Amino acid sequence: MTGDRLRLDLAYDGAGFHGWAAQGRTDLRTVQGELEGWLERLLRRPVAVTCAGRTDAGVHARGQVVHLDVLPGEDAEALAGLLGRRLPRALPADLVVRRVAVAPPGFDARFAAVWRRYVYRLTDAPAPDPLTRGHVLGVRGGLDVPAMDAAGAALVGLHDFAAFCKRREGATTIRTLLDCTTRRTADLWGGDLVEVEVRADAFCHSMVRSLVGALVDVGRGRRPVSWPASLLDRPGRAGAVPVLPPHGLVLEEVGYPPDGVLAARVAEARALREPPVLPPTKEQP
Amino acid sequence: MTGDRLRLDLAYDGAGFHGWAAQGRTDLRTVQGELEGWLERLLRRPVAVTCAGRTDAGVHARGQVVHLDVLPGEDAEALAGLLGRRLPRALPADLVVRRVAVAPPGFDARFAAVWRRYVYRLTDAPAPDPLTRGHVLGVRGGLDVPAMDAAGAALVGLHDFAAFCKRREGATTIRTLLDCTTRRTADLWGGDLVEVEVRADAFCHSMVRSLVGALVDVGRGRRPVSWPASLLDRPGRAGAVPVLPPHGLVLEEVGYPPDGVLAARVAEARALREPPVLPPTKEQP
Numbered sequence: 001m002t003g004d005r006l007r008l009d010l011a012y013d014g015a016g017f018h019g020w021a022a023q024g025r026t027d028l029r030t031v032q033g034e035l036e037g038w039l040e041r042l043l044r045r046p047v048a049v050t051c052a053g054r055t056d057a058g059v060h061a062r063g064q065v066v067h068l069d070v071l072p073g074e075d076a077e078a079l080a081g082l083l084g085r086r087l088p089r090a091l092p093a094d095l096v097v098r099r100v101a102v103a104p105p106g107f108d109a110r111f112a113a114v115w116r117r118y119v120y121r122l123t124d125a126p127a128p129d130p131l132t133r134g135h136v137l138g139v140r141g142g143l144d145v146p147a148m149d150a151a152g153a154a155l156v157g158l159h160d161f162a163a164f165c166k167r168r169e170g171a172t173t174i175r176t177l178l179d180c181t182t183r184r185t186a187d188l189w190g191g192d193l194v195e196v197e198v199r200a201d202a203f204c205h206s207m208v209r210s211l212v213g214a215l216v217d218v219g220r221g222r223r224p225v226s227w228p229a230s231l232l233d234r235p236g237r238a239g240a241v242p243v244l245p246p247h248g249l250v251l252e253e254v255g256y257p258p259d260g261v262l263a264a265r266v267a268e269a270r271a272l273r274e275p276p277v278l279p280p281t282k283e284q285p
Numbered sequence: 286m287t288g289d290r291l292r293l294d295l296a297y298d299g300a301g302f303h304g305w306a307a308q309g310r311t312d313l314r315t316v317q318g319e320l321e322g323w324l325e326r327l328l329r330r331p332v333a334v335t336c337a338g339r340t341d342a343g344v345h346a347r348g349q350v351v352h353l354d355v356l357p358g359e360d361a362e363a364l365a366g367l368l369g370r371r372l373p374r375a376l377p378a379d380l381v382v383r384r385v386a387v388a389p390p391g392f393d394a395r396f397a398a399v400w401r402r403y404v405y406r407l408t409d410a411p412a413p414d415p416l417t418r419g420h421v422l423g424v425r426g427g428l429d430v431p432a433m434d435a436a437g438a439a440l441v442g443l444h445d446f447a448a449f450c451k452r453r454e455g456a457t458t459i460r461t462l463l464d465c466t467t468r469r470t471a472d473l474w475g476g477d478l479v480e481v482e483v484r485a486d487a488f489c490h491s492m493v494r495s496l497v498g499a500l501v502d503v504g505r506g507r508r509p510v511s512w513p514a515s516l517l518d519r520p521g522r523a524g525a526v527p528v529l530p531p532h533g534l535v536l537e538e539v540g541y542p543p544d545g546v547l548a549a550r551v552a553e554a555r556a557l558r559e560p561p562v563l564p565p566t567k568e569q570p
Binding site for chain 2: 011012013060062088093094095096097098099126127128129130131132133134135250
């Protein structure tokens with residue numbers, strides 16, 4: 001169990017950031033660095049935040065969730081009120097705080113999360129909209145969306161996704177993919193936007209961009225519908241799977257259980273992700 | 286009447302351009318300069334294009350239309366084929382050619398146009414989507430959309446819009462506003478996008494951004510619904526009307542009459558916009 005925490009819901013344009021965290025380099029602009037810097041200026045003390053999904057460089061978020069510990073002697077409600085008023089005006093235009101609240105007891109942005117939902121957006125329009133090119137990937141050739149949707153459905157379930165992950169020492173690549181759907185939808189031009197939505201308990205490094213890369217190969221007719229699922233439960237990364245560029249990807253939402261079972265969920269997730277003999281692993285989409 | 290012409294339909298992100306034309310300055314990047322430069326490289330001869338709507342610096346387009354004369358000895362169909370194949374790959378990412386075609390006889394991108402349709406996008410969400418901030422203006426405080434829509438409806442018709450225009454010597458500010466509607470619609474977050482759509486035979490300089498500026502003052506409750514229409518048919522610019530920033534504005538579409546009456550429309554428009562004793566005027570939204 002933890003003391004009082006604040007929960008912050010964030011959105012950001014990933015283009016201007018070298019990802020959520022810079023992994024040791026202090027000269028790069030990161031979401032974590034930018035956010036902690038402003039929090040420290042407003043709270044006048046050191047701040048460390050923990051996030052639900054450590055997005056890669058260039059990946060966007062509309063539904064990132066972070067927590068921040070309230071120190072002994074601080075009033076959680078007063079802190080939330082102060083940050084709710086002042087943080088939105090302090091932050092730069094590419095980093096938006098959607099909500100600041102006192103978190104329920106036992107909340108942990110990372111370990112209490114039960115799923116992360118990402119959407120990758122593409123367009124196969126011959127002349128893609130230049131106004132959305134920062135978050136929609138243009139691809140040449142029409143995409144067979146029903147084929148992509150069928151190929152994605154075959155990936156759902158508990159599997160070893162090693163074929164779609166950058167391997168990390170001591171980190172499991174076994175994940176439960178809850179949803180993987182592809183749909184054609186209308187953008188402001190009236191069409192030609194293709195959205196791939198994936199939801200899982202967690203994602204390993206580059207997993208979403210690899211899954212969608214495999215589906216795009218299906219959508220272009222380069223691979224059969226059965227191909228992505230045929231790579232499941234193999235031991236290592238499949239070199240044939242293309243990793244799509246980060247700018248089409250958005251962390252849209254993070255799911256948490258009801259307040260009463262938060263602490264139980266955190267204990268379960270820590271046990272799963274942190275085997276006692278190994279250092280903590282970091283998830284990256 | 287003119288010889289053969291090509292019609293090009295364009296979209297661009299206005300952020301990287303100092304407007305359609307630089308008005309004498311050659312050191313600024315403009316849509317016209319970028320387009321003519323690439324056309325000259327592909328056609329290996331000087332090129333001058335004429336557009337339907339001379340957008341200001343920072344204003345975007347999804348439906349800009351331009352024409353380009355075919356020279357004696359050139360084959361119009363072959364030229365259209367060449368540009369249709371090579372221009373999309375040559376142009377930078379913020380300038381997209383949607384279509385290249387041989388224009389019908391008598392076509393003139395500027396003088397044959399019977400209306401221009403612009404949409405200005407705003408959001409009154411407390412935490413606006415950072416991914417669309419390049420083409421959606423964030424405003425503080427909730428907007429009363431029905432009041433904005435009613436105020437806009439009262440502007441429709443043939444009026445002197447001098448109160449909403451930057452005055453230019455010898456240029457008329459009498460225009461026919463065909464539509465002015467405000468609606469709340471859903472963006473990818475699921476709400477809070479406000480679109481103001483205006484359509485007129487033509488617009489004078491800064492007119493759309495001034496009209497929408499007046500409507501936003503109504504939407505925020507700073508002015509009554511009757512205020513924008515009360516400024517119609519006054520002789521000069523109304524200093525109280527705010528001119529909104531350019532990045533919320535998109536030239537969405539240009540309307541042309543049926544092919545058979547193009548030449549008659551061009552003659553009519555030239556007579557209206559170019560009184561014989563004055564130099565040609567340029568329209569700017």
